[in-house]
Amino acid sequence: MNGRVRRRVLVPGEARHRWRRAASSLLRHLLAWGLGLLWVVPFAGVAMSALRPSRELLHGWWRLEPLTLSSENLARALDHPTAAMAQGLVNSLRVAIPGTLLPLLLGSLAAYGLLRSRSRARRPLMMGVVLLLAVPQQMVAVPLFRLMRDAGLVNSHAGLVLAHTAWALPWMILFFRNYFATLPREVEEAALLDGAGRWQTYLRVILPMSLPAVASAAALQSTWVWNDFFLALVLVYRPDLLLATQRIPLLRGQYQVDWGLLSSAALLVMAVPVLVFALLQRYYVRGLVGWTLK
Amino acid sequence: MRPLPGRPRRSRRRDPLWLAAPALVLILALVVVPAAETLWLAFVDAGGRWAGLAHFQAVLQDPETLAPGRFPGSPPPWGSLVHNLVWVALHLPLTTGLGLALALLLQEVRGGSLLRSFVFLGMVTPLVVGGVLIRFLFDENAGVIPALFRNLGVESLARTWTAYPQLALPALILGSVWLWAGFAMVLYSAGLASIPRAYYEAALVDGAGWWSRFRHITWPSLRPVTAVVVAMTVLWELKIFDLVYTATQGGPGGASMVLALQMYFYGFRSLDPHRAAAVATLLTLCTLLIGLWFVRTAEGGERG
Numbered sequence: 001m002n003g004r005v006r007r008r009v010l011v012p013g014e015a016r017h018r019w020r021r022a023a024s025s026l027l028r029h030l031l032a033w034g035l036g037l038l039w040v041v042p043f044a045g046v047a048m049s050a051l052r053p054s055r056e057l058l059h060g061w062w063r064l065e066p067l068t069l070s071s072e073n074l075a076r077a078l079d080h081p082t083a084a085m086a087q088g089l090v091n092s093l094r095v096a097i098p099g100t101l102l103p104l105l106l107g108s109l110a111a112y113g114l115l116r117s118r119s120r121a122r123r124p125l126m127m128g129v130v131l132l133l134a135v136p137q138q139m140v141a142v143p144l145f146r147l148m149r150d151a152g153l154v155n156s157h158a159g160l161v162l163a164h165t166a167w168a169l170p171w172m173i174l175f176f177r178n179y180f181a182t183l184p185r186e187v188e189e190a191a192l193l194d195g196a197g198r199w200q201t202y203l204r205v206i207l208p209m210s211l212p213a214v215a216s217a218a219a220l221q222s223t224w225v226w227n228d229f230f231l232a233l234v235l236v237y238r239p240d241l242l243l244a245t246q247r248i249p250l251l252r253g254q255y256q257v258d259w260g261l262l263s264s265a266a267l268l269v270m271a272v273p274v275l276v277f278a279l280l281q282r283y284y285v286r287g288l289v290g291w292t293l294k
Numbered sequence: 295m296r297p298l299p300g301r302p303r304r305s306r307r308r309d310p311l312w313l314a315a316p317a318l319v320l321i322l323a324l325v326v327v328p329a330a331e332t333l334w335l336a337f338v339d340a341g342g343r344w345a346g347l348a349h350f351q352a353v354l355q356d357p358e359t360l361a362p363g364r365f366p367g368s369p370p371p372w373g374s375l376v377h378n379l380v381w382v383a384l385h386l387p388l389t390t391g392l393g394l395a396l397a398l399l400l401q402e403v404r405g406g407s408l409l410r411s412f413v414f415l416g417m418v419t420p421l422v423v424g425g426v427l428i429r430f431l432f433d434e435n436a437g438v439i440p441a442l443f444r445n446l447g448v449e450s451l452a453r454t455w456t457a458y459p460q461l462a463l464p465a466l467i468l469g470s471v472w473l474w475a476g477f478a479m480v481l482y483s484a485g486l487a488s489i490p491r492a493y494y495e496a497a498l499v500d501g502a503g504w505w506s507r508f509r510h511i512t513w514p515s516l517r518p519v520t521a522v523v524v525a526m527t528v529l530w531e532l533k534i535f536d537l538v539y540t541a542t543q544g545g546p547g548g549a550s551m552v553l554a555l556q557m558y559f560y561g562f563r564s565l566d567p568h569r570a571a572a573v574a575t576l577l578t579l580c581t582l583l584i585g586l587w588f589v590r591t592a593e594g595g596e597r598g
Contacts, residue, residue, distance in 0.1 A: 110317035114314050138573070233558075252426075
């Protein structure tokens with residue numbers, strides 16, 4: 001807008017002005033694309049090492065001559081004798097799916113209860129929940145391991161799901177509380193006046209109005225559970241139960257690193273969160289921004 | 295408004311706090327109680343007798359935590375506590391600055407959202423894989439960075455960074471900058487989008503240049519975003535674990551040891567729950583301070 005005004009006034013300088021703008025725009029694009037492409041170089045390296053036969057990688061993955069695609073490395077990683085990635089991926093799914101759904105349900109329910117409660121316990125409870133966000137997992141590791149061991153839940157995916165659920169609940173409660181606070185209250189009040197209980201109102205009114213928030217929380221939580229390493233390391237150590245992330249360090253040889261194998265495993269483990277991000281990008285980013293900036 | 299005849303009104307009277315019960319029980323059982331137990335373990339000895347600050351003293355006198363006299367004159371190991379602080383001191387300004395620069399740069403560029411996804415890829419990647427990527431990136435034979443330095447004739451940097459005490463920690467920190475910058479960028483991008491365009495138009499009419507628009511409009515408007523980015527980034531830096539575990543295991547010779555990893559080694563390798571608890575408590579003390587600072591600034595912002 002302002003450019004147009006100026007152009008009319010400054011007729012003699014117009015050509016120079018436009019040239020300068022074009023040059024600065026070109027510079028911006030070059031810099032932006034250069035940086036963006038630089039950023040994916042390490043990922044390109046992993047993809048190259050995973051998808052090309054090992055003999056082509058001897059002098060660096062960036063030498064593109066010859067370039068043959070091969071699933072040799074991926075196949076080796078999927079059924080590796082000591083740390084088969086195929087089994088790891090299945091195990092990770094078995095933890096990530098319930099580990100997302102359970103905290104989603106319990107967290108949103110709790111958020112609704114806390115938001116509408118008139119109890120005096122409400123404020124201290126919320127404060128406690130917020131402070132728990134800052135506690136590192138190391139603070140619970142040893143007692144959690146003992147507790148789970150005594151309950152027979154060590155080396156069990158169910159135990160890990162419970163740990164993930166408890167760990168996710170504080171941020172889920174905060175996230176859903178902030179979202180629910182923006183919902184109009186009329187529909188909810190009408191439902192309550194019609195005699196629907198709190199639970200029914202939550203299930204039939206609040207939850208259907210909150211699908212974007214549910215999508216955001218699901219996108220974030222499923223990636224975080226899938227990417228988790230520490231809780232799994234503490235609670236699961238039977239070889240056949242190890243999750244995908246836990247198998248990666250096992251594939252690193254003692255003296256010689258087999259980059260083809262390791263890159264394939266890395267690519268397989270990354271594929272799931274990258275896919276979730278690609279599909280739910282809007283919700284993912286909105287969730288991250290909404291959760292932190294609210 | 296009047297209640298329908300025959301319908302029970304019980305549900306309206308009962309406080310909806312009960313809906314939070316299952317969640318609160320789980321949090322209590324699996325987070326609060328274990329955390330309290332860790333705190334307890336940090337102050338008692340193996341027989342359950344009060345030990346005061348003995349474990350903290352032992353941990354802080356261990357050169358693995360603090361190696362006074364080595365920092366900053368000699369190469370690492372400087373002790374996990376110092377490593378964590380160095381991590382914060384380098385990683386925080388680098389990721390925050392890069393994130394802001396990228397957000398500004400990608401604002402009006404064709405394909406900006408695709409480039410943003412590229413940068414954000416590091417945030418989506420499991421940190422275990424991040425550790426592998428760092429190893430790979432800095433490997434003497436397979437890595438891009440040593441190859442680059444070899445071509446530049448800098449032989450001292452043309453080797454496997456993670457295998458040398460003076461290079462392991464810098465490699466990890468640089469790698470973590472690359473992985474985490476997307477977080478600051480995404481938050482700053484959202485912050486930039488929320489600044490009213492009218493501010494800039496008014497400034498242009500007044501003839502303000504790029505720098506003065508940045509200083510007087512952009513930066514002050516982004517202050518709440520900066521607070522979030524700083525708080526979350528420091529928390530992330532203090533809790534760093536997976537990355538170090540896969541890339542170096544804290545080595546070589548403890549040159550890249552960090553508090554979270556040290557706690558794991560005490561607790562699950564040398565089976566000393568008391569020292570592990572002392573390290574965890576130290577770590578939590580740091581993160582809680584950041585958390586409290588953030589809650590206070592956030593609340594102040596809301597009221598103001």
